[in-house]
Amino acid sequence: MKWLIIVIVLNTMPLSAQFQFNFSNAIQVISDGQILDKAWDGGLNTPQFSTLDYNYDGLDDLLIFDRSANQLRVYKAIQNGANFSYELDPRAHLFFPPNLTYRLTTFDYDQDGKKDLFCYAVGGIMAYRNVGSASSGLQWQAYSPYLVSDYEGPVLNLYISGADIPALVDVEGDGDMDILTYHISGEYLQYHQNQSQELYGHSDSLIFVLKNRCWGKYREDVTSNSLFLNDSSPYCNEGNVSNPELKPNEAAKAHAGSTVLALDLDNSGVLDLVLGDVAYGNLIRLMNGGTAPNTNSPMVSADYNFPSNSIAANVQLFAAAYFLDVDFDSNKDLIVAPNANNVSENENSVWYYKNLGTNQAPTFVFQENDFLQQEMIDHGFGSVPLVVDLNADGLLDLLVANFFAYQPVLDKVSRIAYYQNMGTNVSPELLLIDEDLLNLSSANLGLRLLPAVGDLNGDGMPDLLLGNDLGQIIYFLNSSTPTNLSFQLQTTALVDQNNTPIQVPLFSAPQLFDYNADGLLDLLIGHKGGTIYYYQNTGSISAPQFSLVTTNLGGVSVQSNGPDGFSVPHFFQYQDTTYLFVGALDGRIHFYDSISVAANQIFHERSEDFLGLSAQIGAYASACVANLDNDAHLELYVGQDLGGVFLLENEPGSDLSASVGQVMKCVIYPNPTNGSIRIKGITGQLSAAIYDLTGQHLMAFDAITDGQTFDLAHLSAGTYLFVLANGQTTLFCKE
Numbered sequence: 001m002k003w004l005i006i007v008i009v010l011n012t013m014p015l016s017a018q019f020q021f022n023f024s025n026a027i028q029v030i031s032d033g034q035i036l037d038k039a040w041d042g043g044l045n046t047p048q049f050s051t052l053d054y055n056y057d058g059l060d061d062l063l064i065f066d067r068s069a070n071q072l073r074v075y076k077a078i079q080n081g082a083n084f085s086y087e088l089d090p091r092a093h094l095f096f097p098p099n100l101t102y103r104l105t106t107f108d109y110d111q112d113g114k115k116d117l118f119c120y121a122v123g124g125i126m127a128y129r130n131v132g133s134a135s136s137g138l139q140w141q142a143y144s145p146y147l148v149s150d151y152e153g154p155v156l157n158l159y160i161s162g163a164d165i166p167a168l169v170d171v172e173g174d175g176d177m178d179i180l181t182y183h184i185s186g187e188y189l190q191y192h193q194n195q196s197q198e199l200y201g202h203s204d205s206l207i208f209v210l211k212n213r214c215w216g217k218y219r220e221d222v223t224s225n226s227l228f229l230n231d232s233s234p235y236c237n238e239g240n241v242s243n244p245e246l247k248p249n250e251a252a253k254a255h256a257g258s259t260v261l262a263l264d265l266d267n268s269g270v271l272d273l274v275l276g277d278v279a280y281g282n283l284i285r286l287m288n289g290g291t292a293p294n295t296n297s298p299m300v301s302a303d304y305n306f307p308s309n310s311i312a313a314n315v316q317l318f319a320a321a322y323f324l325d326v327d328f329d330s331n332k333d334l335i336v337a338p339n340a341n342n343v344s345e346n347e348n349s350v351w352y353y354k355n356l357g358t359n360q361a362p363t364f365v366f367q368e369n370d371f372l373q374q375e376m377i378d379h380g381f382g383s384v385p386l387v388v389d390l391n392a393d394g395l396l397d398l399l400v401a402n403f404f405a406y407q408p409v410l411d412k413v414s415r416i417a418y419y420q421n422m423g424t425n426v427s428p429e430l431l432l433i434d435e436d437l438l439n440l441s442s443a444n445l446g447l448r449l450l451p452a453v454g455d456l457n458g459d460g461m462p463d464l465l466l467g468n469d470l471g472q473i474i475y476f477l478n479s480s481t482p483t484n485l486s487f488q489l490q491t492t493a494l495v496d497q498n499n500t501p502i503q504v505p506l507f508s509a510p511q512l513f514d515y516n517a518d519g520l521l522d523l524l525i526g527h528k529g530g531t532i533y534y535y536q537n538t539g540s541i542s543a544p545q546f547s548l549v550t551t552n553l554g555g556v557s558v559q560s561n562g563p564d565g566f567s568v569p570h571f572f573q574y575q576d577t578t579y580l581f582v583g584a585l586d587g588r589i590h591f592y593d594s595i596s597v598a599a600n601q602i603f604h605e606r607s608e609d610f611l612g613l614s615a616q617i618g619a620y621a622s623a624c625v626a627n628l629d630n631d632a633h634l635e636l637y638v639g640q641d642l643g644g645v646f647l648l649e650n651e652p653g654s655d656l657s658a659s660v661g662q663v664m665k666c667v668i669y670p671n672p673t674n675g676s677i678r679i680k681g682i683t684g685q686l687s688a689a690i691y692d693l694t695g696q697h698l699m700a701f702d703a704i705t706d707g708q709t710f711d712l713a714h715l716s717a718g719t720y721l722f723v724l725a726n727g728q729t730t731l732f733c734k735e
Contacts, residue, residue: 019591021611021636021648023090027628029377029419031432036375041088042073042616043378043644045346048165049322049335050106052115054092056134062086062326065104067341068381069587069618069641072096072104075372077328084328086372090646093615094680095138097128107168109177109194110204118168121146124157125166125179127206136678136709137669147179149192149208158192158208159184163257163278165320165339171215171262171271172295176203180215182258187222188235189260189273191215191296216273216286217298220258225277225284227302259320259339267360270297274306276319276339282306283313283321283336307334307353311366316345316406323362326371331355334364335371345406346380346643348373376644379417379435380405382619383639384509384568384583387626388453391485392461395421396628398430399437402643403448403620413441414449414468421628428628438476438487445492446470450568454512454521458542463487465494467508471527472501497538497545504551505529509568509622515578516597520544530558530565530584554592554603558584568622571595574634583622587614587640613638616646668722675713677722682706690720 029039045068051060052074059077066073074092078085097117106115114130117140127143149158158179160166166181176194183190193211196203214236219228230236257278265272265285269292275284285306290297305312313319318340325332334353338344352371357363368374377383382403390397398419404412416437423429440449446468456463457477464487466474473494476487493501502525509526516522520537523546527533534553539545558565568583580592580603589610592603614621617640624637638646668679679688682704690699690712698720701710 019634020651022651024635024647024649026649027428027430027635027647028423029430029432030422036377038088038372038375039377040645040647041372041376042071042640042646043376043383043642044337044350044373045381045642046339046341046344047073047337047350048104048320048339049324049326049337050104050115051324052106052117054089054095054138056114056132056138059084060325062324063104063106065100066618066642067102067339068346069620070101071616071618071642072100090616097140097142102162103165105165105168107177109206111175111202112204116143120162121157123162124160135670135674135676137680139680139707143206147206147208149210151210161186161257165259165276167260167262167273169262169271172293173269174198177206179208180260180262182220182260183213183235185222186256186258187219188214189216189218212296215296216288217296218286220275220277225275225280225282225304227275227284227286227299229300229302230298257318259318261321261323263323263362264360265362268292270294273299274321276321278318278340281314281316281319281338283319307364307366310353310364313351315349315351316408317343317410325355326352327354330359331357332359332362334362342381343406343410347378347405349406377417377419378642378644379415380643382448382641383643383645384450384622385624385637385639385645386451386453387624387628387635387637388462390418390453390462391420391480393421395423395425395428396626397421398637398645399451399453400639400645401448401450403641405441405643407441412447414445414447415441416449416451425630440466445474448507448509449474450509452510452512452523455541456512456521456544458540465510465512465523467510467525469507471504471506471508473508473510473523473525494546496535497547502535502546504533507566509566511569511571513571515571522546524553524569524571526567526569526582528564528566530556530567532556532567532569532582554580554595554601556580556582556590556592556603558582558586558588558590560584560586560588566620570622570624572625574625579625581610581623581625583620583639585619585621587617587619587621589613589617589621589623589638611648613646616640618642673712676709676711678707678709679704680707688722690715690722 025040029036047064047066050063052063054061054074061077062075064073072093074089075086076089078087100119102120104119108115116130117128124146126146128140131141132139147158148155160181171178174197176196178194179192191212192208195207196205217236219231259276261274262271270288270290272288273286283306285303286299287301289300313336315336315338320339322335323332333355336351338349348370350371351369352367353364354367355362356365379400380402384401386399387396400417407413418434418437419430420433421428422431448469450467452465453462461478463478464476474492475490475494477490479486479488496502504525504527507528511524512521522537523535525533532553533551534549535546536549537544538547558567564585566585570581578595582590591607591610593606619641622639625634633650636648668677688701688704
């Protein structure tokens with residue numbers, strides 16, 4: 001077999017090499033005496049779990065869809081001898097359909113050995129068939145805009161509430177995928193039977209009929225999570241529904257949401273249920289009293305504290321359960337996570353129960369409430385990193401602020417975590433010293449306490465400013481000694497030169513930076529509205545005075561599809577040039593280059609979605625640049641709504657870069673290849689060319705399209721250049 005290695009040429013114009021980055025785990029982070037193996041993986045909030053052989057290597061990888069802002073993560077299963085582990089692929093989202101929302105799971109509905117994808121559609125569910133392979137890579141084919149079901153007459157959208165997680169499961173054991181989902185009122189579990197086997201004798205179709213409108217013969221209360229077994233209502237005693245229309249009183253009493261896991265807990269041959277409720281943190285186990293082949297035997301018992309043999313699940317809020325093997329012992333375990341956005345636990349939010357039994361008769365035993373999270377930097381919702389020498393020891397430290405962290409019961413607090421650099425200036429090592437610096441969570445200063453650090457009184461020690469949800473600036477004076485880090489609150493509303501409290505339109509995000517290069521730290525403030533306020537320091541090194549110059553510095557505005565932007569500015573200098581990153585609510589990091597202080601200057605925006613990171617970030621983006629290891633390569637620290645931090649390292653020639661041209665998130669695979677390559681993620685009218693390393697032109701392609709395959713079988717084994725262009729606009733491609 002011959003192998004070709006394709007090197008993608010980013011463009012034909014000079015690249016800004018200092019702004020090419022790769023994801024990295026190079027900087028070691030320690031918490032509670034343990035090295036965090038997944039320190040820079042970005043955190044989790046409200047994750048949904050399933051498995052998928054993402055790279056067709058025969059191992060089930062872990063697919064995580066976090067509904068916080070619809071972020072998709074793939075943890076590849078890595079085998080090293082007899083040992084297995086998970087490793088994040090930060091670019092995996094590029095291989096999945098775009099715009100996935102609310103819920104995502106997998107099921108091999110066509111029984112071809114490759115799990116297919118099922119996701120939210122308006123009022124229901126849609127499917128993508130897995131049509132990829134080891135040679136062509138992961139590829140999806142939409143089955144239909146949404147699945148339908150025969151409601152004994154009308155064929156309608158198979159209804160699934162936008163708040164629910166249904167069970168995709170083979171109810172009758174005939175090999176095709178059925179669906180258990182709640183009726184529109186939320187009281188009764190419906191059984192939609194797949195007719196693929198009945199009609200065709202195989203499982204490659206998704207044709208449903210409403211087989212039973214009260215599967216399990218129980219009813220769920222609309223105002224609580226109480227269940228009524230052997231319910232006597234007509235729904236539970238009349239068989240199939242003859243009129244699917246909502247009765248007049250059902251809309252008013254509709255239940256708000258449920259999660260459903262269906263599995264055989266006692267090896268009886270019929271399915272039992274594990275249920276979660278939108279307003280509760282517990283799980284309820286319903287045991288099925290029937291035996292196979294009965295497909296609608298009644299539930300006979302309810303355990304409201306499942307798993308009652310261990311520590312019962314108590315996940316705040318809206319518990320969802322997932323049955324999958326996460327410890328590589330072939331026995332499926334139980335993962336429990338919250339499913340209520342913005343009000344759930346967001347730090348210790350993934351409960352792991354190891355299966356000490358078998359898949360046929362599982363026994364779940366609690367292990368931890370922070371599965372994967374315990375190995376990450378994870379500080380709730382909306383992280384904002386800042387790299388600064390906080391203790392003035394000559395080493396750069398890390399602060400991680402947040403929008404909020406969950407506090408029982410259904411409360412929110414804002415904190416700043418302090419990671420002190422305990423290494424050297426060439427070999428940093430970040431140690432979590434304080435998860436709640438200055439006890440801010442109990443200081444009643446508001447939410448989204450975002451830090452800015454700089455010496456404001458000329459004593460050589462960094463002082464601390466905090467933005468907050470009211471749009472004001474809080475000032476702490478550094479009163480540290482060589483052995484004790486200490487800051488004293490001076491004011492909760494810093495004033496300008498007129499002694500008027502500095503005020504921006506809510507959710508201030510300050511930075512101290514010498515913008516006009518006069519030796520004094522100026523004050524730049526982002527805010528909810530998405531622009532940047534500029535207060536020039538018109539005082540002195542020891543007595544600053546901040547004078548408002550403009551409320552829209554550089555013409556920057558990061559609003560997107562609405563009035564809110566939540567701008568987080570980060571000005572920095574590199575090789576005597578000033579640059580600017582601005583994080584935004586929609587997950588984008590805006591990048592501005594070659595900034596000068598000319599009056600009324602409009603900043604040049606090089607990229608409105610730096611490195612195409614918004615798909616990973618999801619929402620509430622922030623970024624800062626530093627060089628902890630003094631290796632002549634910049635590091636990029638990225639915060640986002642899942643509460644963790646991404647670390648990227650500057651590497652010229654890397655797979656992520658910022659060019660003057662339009663940024664595209666495309667991929668070429670497989671690479672190396674044995675004869676053909678495929679391109680995915682391109683837009684517009686493009687041409688392409690292939691060169692050898694001597695510069696000889698070998699092949700040309702006009703009007704290439706997304707998903708196109710290129711036959712390279714006639715080329716000899718070697719390394720080649722693949723060049724993309726679209727006329728005057730320079731594009732780059734990420735391998």
